[in-house]
Amino acid sequence: MAKITLDKLSHSYDPNPSGPDDYALKEIDLDWVDGGAYALLGPSGCGKSTLLNIISGLLTPSDGRVLFDGKDVTDLPPDQRNIAQVFQFPVIYDTMSVYDNLAFPLRNRGVDAARVDKRVMEIATMLELEDQLKTRASNLTPDNKQKISMGRGLVRDDVNVVMFDEPLTVIDPAQKWKLRSKLKELHQKIAVTMIYVTHDQTEALTFADQVVVMQDGIIVQIGTPVELFERPRHTFVGHFIGSPGMNVLPCEVSGGLATFGGHPVELEGRISKVGQKTEIGIRPEYVRLTDSGIPAVVRKAADIGRHTVVEVIAGKSSINAIIDGPPPEAGTQVHLSFDPSQTRVYSDGWIATEVAS
Amino acid sequence: MSLELRNVTKRVGADTHIHATSLTLEMGVFNILLGATSAGKSTLIKLMAGLEKPTTGEVWVDGQNVTGVSPQKRQISLVHQFFVNYPNMTVFENIASPLRVAGVAKSEIAGRVEEAANILQLAPMLKRFPDELSGGQQQRTALARAIVKESKAIFLDEPLANLDYKLREELREQLPELLAGRGTVVVYATSEPTEALLLGGKTALVHEGRVTQFGPTTEIYHSPTNIHSAMVFSDPPINQAPVTKRGSEMHLGSQLSWNVTGEAAGLADGEYTVGIRPHHVTPTPPKEASVAFTGTVQITELSGSESVAHLMLGDLRWVSTASGVHPYELGKDHTFHMIPGQCLYFSPDGSLAARGADHG
Numbered sequence: 001m002a003k004i005t006l007d008k009l010s011h012s013y014d015p016n017p018s019g020p021d022d023y024a025l026k027e028i029d030l031d032w033v034d035g036g037a038y039a040l041l042g043p044s045g046c047g048k049s050t051l052l053n054i055i056s057g058l059l060t061p062s063d064g065r066v067l068f069d070g071k072d073v074t075d076l077p078p079d080q081r082n083i084a085q086v087f088q089f090p091v092i093y094d095t096m097s098v099y100d101n102l103a104f105p106l107r108n109r110g111v112d113a114a115r116v117d118k119r120v121m122e123i124a125t126m127l128e129l130e131d132q133l134k135t136r137a138s139n140l141t142p143d144n145k146q147k148i149s150m151g152r153g154l155v156r157d158d159v160n161v162v163m164f165d166e167p168l169t170v171i172d173p174a175q176k177w178k179l180r181s182k183l184k185e186l187h188q189k190i191a192v193t194m195i196y197v198t199h200d201q202t203e204a205l206t207f208a209d210q211v212v213v214m215q216d217g218i219i220v221q222i223g224t225p226v227e228l229f230e231r232p233r234h235t236f237v238g239h240f241i242g243s244p245g246m247n248v249l250p251c252e253v254s255g256g257l258a259t260f261g262g263h264p265v266e267l268e269g270r271i272s273k274v275g276q277k278t279e280i281g282i283r284p285e286y287v288r289l290t291d292s293g294i295p296a297v298v299r300k301a302a303d304i305g306r307h308t309v310v311e312v313i314a315g316k317s318s319i320n321a322i323i324d325g326p327p328p329e330a331g332t333q334v335h336l337s338f339d340p341s342q343t344r345v346y347s348d349g350w351i352a353t354e355v356a357s
Numbered sequence: 358m359s360l361e362l363r364n365v366t367k368r369v370g371a372d373t374h375i376h377a378t379s380l381t382l383e384m385g386v387f388n389i390l391l392g393a394t395s396a397g398k399s400t401l402i403k404l405m406a407g408l409e410k411p412t413t414g415e416v417w418v419d420g421q422n423v424t425g426v427s428p429q430k431r432q433i434s435l436v437h438q439f440f441v442n443y444p445n446m447t448v449f450e451n452i453a454s455p456l457r458v459a460g461v462a463k464s465e466i467a468g469r470v471e472e473a474a475n476i477l478q479l480a481p482m483l484k485r486f487p488d489e490l491s492g493g494q495q496q497r498t499a500l501a502r503a504i505v506k507e508s509k510a511i512f513l514d515e516p517l518a519n520l521d522y523k524l525r526e527e528l529r530e531q532l533p534e535l536l537a538g539r540g541t542v543v544v545y546a547t548s549e550p551t552e553a554l555l556l557g558g559k560t561a562l563v564h565e566g567r568v569t570q571f572g573p574t575t576e577i578y579h580s581p582t583n584i585h586s587a588m589v590f591s592d593p594p595i596n597q598a599p600v601t602k603r604g605s606e607m608h609l610g611s612q613l614s615w616n617v618t619g620e621a622a623g624l625a626d627g628e629y630t631v632g633i634r635p636h637h638v639t640p641t642p643p644k645e646a647s648v649a650f651t652g653t654v655q656i657t658e659l660s661g662s663e664s665v666a667h668l669m670l671g672d673l674r675w676v677s678t679a680s681g682v683h684p685y686e687l688g689k690d691h692t693f694h695m696i697p698g699q700c701l702y703f704s705p706d707g708s709l710a711a712r713g714a715d716h717g
Contacts, residue, residue, distance in 0.1 A: 043524075202660055243526060
């Protein structure tokens with residue numbers, strides 16, 4: 001187990017990069033504490049897989065260093081980094097039993113039989129695979145195969161880090177729940193540093209203590225799930241996290257006041273900077289349908305069980321609101337009010353209001 | 358236009374993949390097949406599309422028995438989970454291919470391709486090849502191919518499953534509007550309950566080769582007629598427990614009892630299974646009447662807007678979901694509140710016996 005440091009890391013697949021656009025990763029600085037559960041979250045092409053490959057040693061970065069517990073490992077090949085990886089598709093030996101599959105990474109390192117047995121039994125118990133230890137891996141369901149892949153990733157207790165690359169992609173939603181909780185439980189029991197790469201916000205937020213959100217090769221925000229939800233630093237984070245994501249609405253700023261479609265909008269606090277493009281960010285959870293306020297027309301509404309998602313049109317903007325109670329009819333005239341403590345201005349994408357003290 | 362399964366079964370060797378199923382799907386509504394992987398959704402689609410032949414029973418489209426008719430002759434479109442495009446053709450040619458196969462006049466093709474491309478926002482990409490497109494654009498190309506020709510039915514078999522989360526959200530928004538008013542029967546298979554609710558329309562719940570319930574999506578979410586439907590249509594899974602009704606009280610082991618409410622007040626004394634959705638088990642007292650109990654918190658998950666707790670109630674593992682952030686201590690006892698008015702009570706045979714809510 002180790003603390004992982006990424007020091008001024010950048011990478012271009014182009015041998016002669018001519019500008020920032022040629023970089024898949026732009027200067028990344030990051031410290032991951034020993035024993036934490038981390039997620040790398042972002043859409044396809046954001047650089048998260050590149051970053052993962054650099055940490056595992058499959059890729060050497062163009063610039064910068066990777067440190068495990070302060071020791072520079074940038075030039076070490078994967079097999080000398082002492083890491084475990086779990087991939088999107090199960091990697092197991094079909095002809096071996098579940099037991100032998102779990103034992104493999106330990107036997108491979110010459111661990112003595114008694115210790116192998118102890119670890120395999122511990123991991124099998126945690127994953128609820130005790131009854132299937134003698135089963136041939138080829139006879140397992142896809143989710144049990146993936147459980148074994150996870151077990152193989154977790155069986156060694158001397159690794160620096162366990163990395164998961166979209167491990168639940170092939171799993172059924174009902175099973176996803178179980179495996180996700182299992183993984184979380186395992187992390188709480190064995191406290192090894194884990195890095196989980198995904199494009200799925202739910203997986204990232206439920207697994208990780210701290211989430212790194214990436215876009216276009218940069219880190220746009222690092223925070224706890226609550227921080228990312230409550231106060232997105234960038235409109236991208238607000239949009240990407242949450243379902244539906246944060247409403248991002250064009251606004252005018254003058255004299256320290258923000259207006260949307262001519263209506264004054266009360267904010268969480270003072271506007272600290274004004275760039276070329278100013279927008280208001282407000283999550284659907286904090287938009288209310290009221291009798292007075294910004295006029296809007298209901299476009300559609302969906303009862304999704306726990307609550308209702310309403311899409312309204314105000315001026316040229318589409319705005320989502322999450323409400324309790326029955327869905328209003330399409331075409332209904334409504335008024336919107338925004339919870340001021342959750343309403344912010346973003347300037348050129350970045351947060352530009354300060355929390356009132 | 359309608360598509361009808363009449364007493365269709367599908368057996369392969371000794372295995373029954375589809376038990377006798379009758380189902381009528383109409384055009385003008387979004388028809389959803391919701392069920393876990395390998396529940397039988399894809400088999401149902403293959404039977405409807407003619408890619409598989411039913412062992413017994415008939416398939417009717419537009420008032421005609423098409424049971425033995427090949428898929429090519431059925432005028433249908435199919436979109437799979439994995440984007441299937443011709444890698445050596447441009448987006449234009451990919452979209453045009455079904456028209457060329459159908460022998461549509463050359464003069465008409467360009468206009469129809471452009472129309473489909475516009476709807477799916479592919480107009481700027483018509484000259485590109487599939488490998489120059491993002492995953493979402495590739496799947497939109499597959500969708501454009503499905504809508505470019507006139508079909509009696511369009512089958513979408515988990516078409517968004519392999520897309521990025523946000524893209525999925527976007528296309529899910531657009532699909533119902535895109536396919537509305539095209540004069541075809543739309544059938545959409547998914548394994549995600551929330552996706553079904555967001556798509557609306559009508560849903561058929563599929564469980565182990567059977568359609569357990571069919572009706573307007575929100576209606577069957579709120580009123581499952583059996584425990585399988587309740588299980589299929591709940592994410593996270595619905596909490597369950599064996600309970601005993603004695604007089605006006607419902608007993609869950611020795612830990613918990615409550616006064617029966619609503620329809621359930623009329624139930625005969627005896628053994629039932631209670632089902633209650635995770636958001637009706639809350640860490641703070643809800644507005645509705647509730648009973649408090651103590652659960653040991655095993656795992657917590659924070660998804661930003663929501664707190665999820667996995668808790669042990671005796672030997673039972675339940676899940677609670679609530680808006681906002683709730684501080685739980687792992688391994689510690691916490692008080693939870695369960696809403697009897699939201700309970701569903703099932704008979705030993707799995708059918709819904711009564712709800713904790715009133716009629717209607």
